[in-house]
Amino acid sequence: MLEVRNLHASIGGRVILNGVDITVKAGEVHAIMGPNGSGKSTLANVLAGREEYEVNSGTVSYDGSDLLEMEPEERAREGVFLAFQYPVEIPGVNNAYLLKAALNEVRKHRGETELDAMEFMTLVKERMNVLEIDQELLNRPVNDGFSGGEKKRNEIFQMIVLEPRLAIMDETDSGLDIDALKVVAQGVNALRSPDRSTIVVTHYQRLLNHIVPDFVHVLSNGRIVKSGGKELALELEEKGYGWIEDATSVPASA
Amino acid sequence: MPTSQETIEQLANKDYKYGFISDVEEERIEPGLNEDVVRLISQKKKEPEWLLDWRLKAFGLWKEMTEPVWHNVKVKPVDYQNITYYSAPKNQPKLNSMDEVDPEVKATFDKLGIPLEEQKMLSGVAVDAVFDSVSVATTFKDKLAELGIIFSSFSEAVQEHPDLVRQYLGSVVPASDNFYAALNSAVFSDGSFAYIPKGVRCPMELSTYFRINAAQTGQFERTLLVADDGATVSYLEGCTAPQRDENQLHAAVVELVALDSATIKYSTVQNWYPGDKDGKGGIYNFVTKRGKAMDNAKITWTQVETGSAITWKYPSCILQGDNSVGEFYSVAVTNNHQQADTGTKMIHLGKNTTSTIVSKGISAGFGQNTYRGLVRIGKNAKNARNFSQCDSLLIGDQCGAHTFPYLEVRNTSSQVEHEASTSKVDEDQIFYCRQRGLSTEDAVNMIVNGFCKEVFRELPMEFAVEAQKLLGVSLEGSVG
Numbered sequence: 001m002l003e004v005r006n007l008h009a010s011i012g013g014r015v016i017l018n019g020v021d022i023t024v025k026a027g028e029v030h031a032i033m034g035p036n037g038s039g040k041s042t043l044a045n046v047l048a049g050r051e052e053y054e055v056n057s058g059t060v061s062y063d064g065s066d067l068l069e070m071e072p073e074e075r076a077r078e079g080v081f082l083a084f085q086y087p088v089e090i091p092g093v094n095n096a097y098l099l100k101a102a103l104n105e106v107r108k109h110r111g112e113t114e115l116d117a118m119e120f121m122t123l124v125k126e127r128m129n130v131l132e133i134d135q136e137l138l139n140r141p142v143n144d145g146f147s148g149g150e151k152k153r154n155e156i157f158q159m160i161v162l163e164p165r166l167a168i169m170d171e172t173d174s175g176l177d178i179d180a181l182k183v184v185a186q187g188v189n190a191l192r193s194p195d196r197s198t199i200v201v202t203h204y205q206r207l208l209n210h211i212v213p214d215f216v217h218v219l220s221n222g223r224i225v226k227s228g229g230k231e232l233a234l235e236l237e238e239k240g241y242g243w244i245e246d247a248t249s250v251p252a253s254a
Numbered sequence: 255m256p257t258s259q260e261t262i263e264q265l266a267n268k269d270y271k272y273g274f275i276s277d278v279e280e281e282r283i284e285p286g287l288n289e290d291v292v293r294l295i296s297q298k299k300k301e302p303e304w305l306l307d308w309r310l311k312a313f314g315l316w317k318e319m320t321e322p323v324w325h326n327v328k329v330k331p332v333d334y335q336n337i338t339y340y341s342a343p344k345n346q347p348k349l350n351s352m353d354e355v356d357p358e359v360k361a362t363f364d365k366l367g368i369p370l371e372e373q374k375m376l377s378g379v380a381v382d383a384v385f386d387s388v389s390v391a392t393t394f395k396d397k398l399a400e401l402g403i404i405f406s407s408f409s410e411a412v413q414e415h416p417d418l419v420r421q422y423l424g425s426v427v428p429a430s431d432n433f434y435a436a437l438n439s440a441v442f443s444d445g446s447f448a449y450i451p452k453g454v455r456c457p458m459e460l461s462t463y464f465r466i467n468a469a470q471t472g473q474f475e476r477t478l479l480v481a482d483d484g485a486t487v488s489y490l491e492g493c494t495a496p497q498r499d500e501n502q503l504h505a506a507v508v509e510l511v512a513l514d515s516a517t518i519k520y521s522t523v524q525n526w527y528p529g530d531k532d533g534k535g536g537i538y539n540f541v542t543k544r545g546k547a548m549d550n551a552k553i554t555w556t557q558v559e560t561g562s563a564i565t566w567k568y569p570s571c572i573l574q575g576d577n578s579v580g581e582f583y584s585v586a587v588t589n590n591h592q593q594a595d596t597g598t599k600m601i602h603l604g605k606n607t608t609s610t611i612v613s614k615g616i617s618a619g620f621g622q623n624t625y626r627g628l629v630r631i632g633k634n635a636k637n638a639r640n641f642s643q644c645d646s647l648l649i650g651d652q653c654g655a656h657t658f659p660y661l662e663v664r665n666t667s668s669q670v671e672h673e674a675s676t677s678k679v680d681e682d683q684i685f686y687c688r689q690r691g692l693s694t695e696d697a698v699n700m701i702v703n704g705f706c707k708e709v710f711r712e713l714p715m716e717f718a719v720e721a722q723k724l725l726g727v728s729l730e731g732s733v734g
Contacts, residue, residue: 048689052681076691088686092704098690101700105691141704158690 001026001197007058009046016042018222027194031208032201034219035241040201044170048082049075077109081164083155085171090142098142127160130190131183149180156187168199173207185210205237218244286335292440295340299409312429312439319433326624327564327593332503339441402451408476411447418449422480426509426546434505435542442476450485459714460489475506481516488519503538510545512553519554521713523721526561533591536563549575556712558721559586560728570599573607580609583709587728588621597627602635611642614706617653618729624656631663638668646676647705699726
């Protein structure tokens with residue numbers, strides 16, 4: 001589904017990604033871990049198409065198409081969803097209104113009919129049962145005055161309604177208490193299916209107790225320095241990121 | 255030596271021009287303004303002596319006045335002797351079908367969602383027999399007449415209800431008020447008049463069905479609305495469809511009279527030609543609008559201003575009666591090289607009077623948007639309350655937003671609150687929406703509409719929907 005090859009990217013002239021390679025197949029959940037400043041969020045943003053980031057070289061193919069050539073909204077309509085680390089506030093814009101517009105863009109793209117307000121609300125209520133989301137949240141302006149936990153929950157709720165094929169969670173667990181963390185995990189797990197994939201970007205292992213990944217990658221200095229199964233996350237938790245950095249800073253010739 | 259193509263074009267233009275003028279030739283006077291012109295206008299309209307005197311007095315005042323210079327807009331000098339002050343209603347060239355309408359104009363109609371029959375009327379296409387505007391208008395007029403409501407053109411009202419007109423004309427905006435009001439009082443062309451009798455609630459939005467006709471009242475429009483004791487009326491002015499006009503200067507006057515316990519809601523959508531992308535052409539819209547509210551009366555001004563090269567306009571309320579209420583909700587958009595200096599005046603005279611001001615200014619391109627508002631609380635206006643909120647939204651980095659609030663409080667029991675904010679449509683908001691699948695244009699639209707929500711919800715339903723779309727059209731190309 002997603003093939004990232006030798007991806008180099010920078011922001012404001014500062015190089016962040018130094019040749020990232022990842023292959024995500026349909027149905028898989030990949031965790032990307034790493035210390036602060038290792039390039040985790042940059043990778044998530046480059047995949048979503050944020051324009052401040054400059055791709056210097058490398059390729060990203062999504063379902064056989066060149067993802068880097070696509071506008072952010074095209075990527076979204078093709079099923080790429082980014083759960084933001086810092087969801088923005090849009091005062092005055094009703095949360096449900098944005099979500100309905102987004103869903104209809106996706107549906108239009110897929111050649112499906114657009115939903116009217118009634119059909120949309122029926123769908124939303126059904127999906128709301130999956131997450132413990134208050135209906136009141138829907139009628140408030142997008143993220144405006146939301147607590148940190150509510151913002152993250154809202155991201156997951158949007159994801160559940162939009163049903164992306166590739167979901168990228170950018171540190172969705174940061175700043176969440178354990179209950180909220182479970183809700184987030186519930187949302188991601190509910191979407192797990194053989195034709196959907198998820199990339200979970202996280203600093204801590206604890207989220208991975210609830211979203212069990214198929215693969216774990218460690219990003220350090222803009223490069224994947226170690227990949228493995230779910231047990232790698234536990235090892236990291238135990239030994240810290242220093243262990244990886246020490247191990248990889250040893251010259252290959254030694 | 256012109257090429258054959260040029261010759262054809264010249265010829266085509268000539269035919270069009272001649273066809274146009276021959277119809278109206280005898281109804282058009284030479285440019286220039288003097289006492290004779292004022293007399294002529296009055297005579298053409300078969301006005302009574304008192305109205306001629308009123309006009310002449312206004313003309314005398316105007317001659318002594320100079321154009322205001324305090325506003326925050328740059329105005330090229332207007333040559334008042336080069337304006338034609340009287341011409342009969344324009345005869346638009348009749349087209350046979352929508353296919354003959356300028357495709358650009360048609361595209362805008364479609365974007366605004368204007369019904370086809372209305373599109374035809376607006377562009378001068380012969381209208382199907384099924385939808386006869388005259389008969390529709392007559393039906394509504396009969397219905398209104400049953401309730402004793404008078405709703406007609408200003409000229410008609412002068413003929414048929416001279417006493418009412420005479421009683422209230424200039425009672426809220428005297429001719430001496432300002433330069434443009436004096437000019438309007440001397441030479442006003444036509445406009446609307448409405449009177450709602452005691453205790454009557456007008457059963458429909460006035461002018462919804464008449465707005466097409468109202469669009470052709472000329473450059474010096476005069477509107478007078480009187481709601482008698484306990485009456486209620488909602489009036490819509492203007493049109494979301496783009497309006498072009500040969501006349502550069504428009505100086506209208508609107509007067510509202512809300513007698514005891516009456517309610518007047520006056521909503522405007524203004525979309526005059528704003529000039530081209532480089533700021534050439536475009537209409538100067540210098541308008542004086544004011545309402546007077548007596549005991550327990552309420553006046554609400556709601557405006558969506560997207561057009562004109564220059565907008566100069568301060569719909570105001572004189573809260574004369576005790577417990578009277580004044581409200582002002584405004585969205586003003588300036589894109590490209592448009593300039594707007596707009597706001598309101600809330601003059602609190604009566605006890606327990608309250609006023610609310612919500613102003614949303616949006617600047618894009620090289621647009622300059624100024625909010626100017628006065629809240630004056632007189633010494634007898636005990637326990638008066640005012641709340642003002644002025645928000646500015648900037649799109650791009652070449653535009654400007656300015657706020658000039660004036661507060662004058664002359665007693666100690668009143669409360670005045672003022673909140674102001676300036677924000678930018680930021681890249682993060684746009685990216686967030688795009689990541690959810692919306693195009694940049696739709697994202698900006700959604701953000702801007704969210705910003706204006708408090709004003710749009712004051713508009714009558716169908717008007718609000720059109721206004722939202724209009725905002726999108728006005729800001730097209732402002733981002734990216």
